[in-house]
Amino acid sequence: EAGVAQSPRYKIIEKRQSVAFWCNPISGHATLYWYQQILGQGPKLLIQFQNNGVVDDSQLPKDRFSAERLKGVDSTLKIQPAKLEDSAVYLCASSPTGKETQYFGPGTRLLVL
C-alpha cells in the first residue's frame, strides 16, 4: 500500500513570496491533516479535513495560509505571502475516518530567506 505522498520535498523562497505544497493521502482515507513542525518542536495541527470539509482550522493563520481539498482526495496548502517564521517542515497525514492512527508523509522542508 502506497504511503502519504508530498511534494516538493524541499523549497527555498524569499520572504513575501508565495509557495504551495501538495499532499496525496493513502487511498481511501477520508481524513487529511496538515501540520507545521518548527525545528526543535513537535508538529502543530494547522487544518483537518474530513473528505472535502474542514473539521478544524483553529490554528491556521488565515491571513496568509489557505488549504483546500476540493475532491476529497489530494490537498494543497498555500502560504501567501511567506514570512521568515514560516520556515518549518510541513507534514501531511491521513487516517481512515479520523479516529484511528494517523499516517504521515515525509514532509516538505520550507526555508524562507
Add this chain to the structure above:
Amino acid sequence: TQLLEQSPQFLSIQEGENLTVYCNSSSVFSSLQWYRQEPGEGPVLLVTVVTGGEVKKLKRLTFQFGDARKDSSLHITAAQPGDTGLYLCAGGGGSSNTGKLIFGQGTTLQVKP
C-alpha cells in the same frame, strides 16, 4: 489549552544503556500515542495506549500510560544506535473527539556506538 511536556528534550547515551522519556500534562487524554521521527521523514507510530495504567511492550521499548491518563513514559532497555531519533508523544481524544492530536515538543535521542 491542552499541553504535553516531554522530558528530557535531549539525551545522548552510550549503546547498551537504559533510558526513560517522560510525557506529562495537566489534561486528561483518552489516548496517548508515541511516535519516532527520523531525519528527513515523517513521524511513525510506535504504540497507542488507551487505558489508565496500561503497559505495552514492543521489543526493548516499554510504554506506560498513567493511572489518571495525564502522563506517559517510554523506557528503552539496552539502547542501540538504531534507536537514535526524535521521540514524540501525542495526546488524543479531546473534548471535540475529532481525532486531533496534541504533540509534545519531542525528545531527541542519540545512541553512540
